[in-house]
Amino acid sequence: MKKKMIWVIGILLLTVILAGCSSQSAQGPSQTAKEEPPYPTRQIELVVPAGPGGLTDLTARAVADYVSKKWNQPILVVNKPGAGNVTGLQYGLMQGKPDGYTVVADNIASSVLMVAGMKNPPIKLEDRIFVSKFVENPMCFSVAADSSFKDMKELVEWTKQNPEKLTHTSLSATSMNALTAAELCKAIGVDYKETQPILVTSGSEGITMIAGGHAILGDQSVQETYPLAAGGKLKVLAIAAKERSPLFPDVPTCQELGIDINVTWYGGISAPKGTPDYIVKKWDETIAEMVKDPEFMDKMKELHANISYMNTADYNNSIKEQVERYTQLFDSIGVRQ
Incomplete structure (x- = not known):
């Protein structure tokens, strides 16, 4: 009798387990995995922390043109010059929400040189996510x-x-x-x-x-x-x-x-800290496609700008290395404030 009871309980447990597996399978992966919300669904602001007409502005407008067509959403270029790039950076990185609808046309001057040249910079590296580099211009x-x-x-x-x-x-x-x-x-x-x-x-x-x-x-x-x-x-x-x-x-x-130097201006896209990974990834993947687009390539040639792509991870590593190097350089010549 005791053996029979154990056997019956075992059958019941197996039935419950199989039923659970069947239910999980019926739900499918789309219900168990968290879905990413659609992006973008409205206009995006691309903030340029400089006035119109410079290389940062002109290349940002080329990016806006490509991305708006790619995503079928308007990309509005907003010029916010002033205070050595700080006005635009504060607007785009500190006041803007980390939701992907405000991004910044960043460059070496408004990132690396600001941090390396100041002991207490108003905008720090950790205040932004460096998404991708897409352009450079040697000195x-x-x-x-x-x-x-x-x-x-x-x-x-x-x-x-x-x-x-x-x-x-x-x-x-x-x-x-x-x-x-x-x-x-x-x-x-x-x-x-x-x-x-x-x-x-x-x-x-x-x-x-x-x-x-x-x-x-x-x-x-x-x-x-x-x-x-x-x-x-x-x-x-x-x-x-x-x-x-x-x-x-x-x-x-x-x-x-025989003169060992390598100094190049460059620009890329940055987003406020806290911007979701899937949005950063979408921007990075789109920029990687953009730099291979014939129309975009022609536009860069027209602007006398060199296309130079760097993905999110490599871009961030490169910036950290440059900050360390140029901080030491500015310290050595006594101009770091």
Whole structure:
């Protein structure tokens, strides 16, 4: 009798287990796994922390055009210049909700250089998610077309002998221009603090001063330098990146000349911290597709901008490495505040 009872209980337990499995199977994976809400379902703001017309703005508009067509939702480019990029970053990263409907056209100046150049930056790396890098623009060295310097070697040798006479323009003590000049000085063994930076209010003002002979060394991007160089007003001596620029194919890189520097402006997309992973992933995957799109590629070529994609993980790692390097550099030349 006892054995019979055990046998009956066993049959009942097996029946319950099988019924449970059958019920789970009937539900299917769509009911057991959490579904991601649809995105996007309305207009997205792409915030540019600078005024219209610059490379950050123009490339952001190219991104907005592609993504809006891809997702069939409007992407509104919103320019928020002021306070050295801080106004736009606060609007897009601190005031914007982390829901994917406010993202930022970020760049090295508004991220790496801000954090590396300030002991207490108003916007920190952890205040945002660096989604993807999609564009870059190498820096270069130039002089006035009628300058006595024939090539980069002559300029370097003169600078070593006369560092206090080297004048160059910069938007701030920790701008891309300052970084480029500081990296050059470090590479050739010159004390940057002995040189004479001239503060300007815009990149165009700085490059115009070089062309007019009011400062010796141009340390702007190839995109900023190209119009005056093509017009015969500037002589480009070297590209401050690993590879030659398509805009100046005959101009050697600094590394070809034995000067170990690699300075490149770049831009990408950032989102407020707390933005869901599935939204970050969708942006990253879309940008990865965008940089291969023929129409987008033509637009970048028209803007004299180089396409350079980096995914979320690699982009974040690269930024952290650069912050560490440039923090040390700015500390060494006494400009970190």
